[in-house]
Amino acid sequence: MKTILLVNASPLGSASRAYATARKAADNLLESEANIRLIERDLSATHPSPITKDYADAVVQRAERDAPAFAQSEILIQELIDCDYLIVATPMHNFTVPASLKLWIDYVLRVNRTFTHRDGYKIGLLADRPTLVVVGSGGVYHGAHAKQPDYLSSYFTHVLATIGINTxxxxxxxxxxxxxxxxxxxxLAERQLAAHPVFGLERRAFI
Structure with a gap:
């Protein structure tokens, strides 16, 4: 059975407009494919705890995966490994990702688990998979009327590439x-989603 992982980082939960678009993308997949399931990770409802000294020590000491300090990290990483499609709904807070999503990133990016080092570079250990990121912002950061910078898109793209997710x-x-x-x-978001070759409505014509 295929799996969709939908990570929602909005403090508004299901009331978020970014989440509504992300959930529509998930529903499109659920309607177009048989034998597929949806797993949702609401980071506001079940937010990751702050990084502790035990976790940092376990990373430095290269502890085994079943070390108690890695328990939360292992849950989030396994959800990511198991999914065939990744959808992330996030607000832009102060030009970049919100704190809840940053903690998710800090637990998911783990040396010798989701990436390794080669010639001084981080090399992803996870398989690539189709990924959609829906960003909601009160301000304008793209286009001719942009009033603020966008550090979220480039940062999160690099984060995902670090673990092997490039699509x-x-x-x-x-x-x-x-x-x-x-x-x-x-x-505009509805039009972009409808035309998306993986998460949109048009994929139904090819199933």
Whole structure:
């Protein structure tokens, strides 16, 4: 059975507009493929705990995977390993990822587990898989009317590539604090999702 992993980093939970788009992408897959399941990881409801000294020591000492300090990391990594499709819904907080998603990243990027070193570079150990990242922002950071920088997209792309996930595409919901811009952004996101070759409506024609 194939698996979709949907990671939601919004403090608004299921009320997030980025989550709504991400969930629609998941529903498109559920409707178009037989024998597929959805696993959701709400980082606000079940947020990772801060990195502890025990965890840091276990990393430095290259402890075994079943070390108690790695218990939370192993759960999140295994969810990622087991999924065939990854969907992430996240707000942009202060130009980049929110704290909950940063903790998820810190637990998922683990040396000798999801990446290794070769010639001084980090090399991913996970298989690539189709990945969609839906970003919600009250401000505008793309296009002619951008008023703030976007450090999230490049950072998160590099994070995923570090563990071996390179097939990544973004949908940006911008200007959500302004009703007129929010509606335009929603319509554009719907069009982008519908046309997506993996997560969109058009894939149904090829199933």
């Amino acid at each position: 990544v595409q973004f949908i940006h919901l911008q200007g959500l604090v302004r009703p007129d811009m929010a509606e335009q952004s929603r319509i």
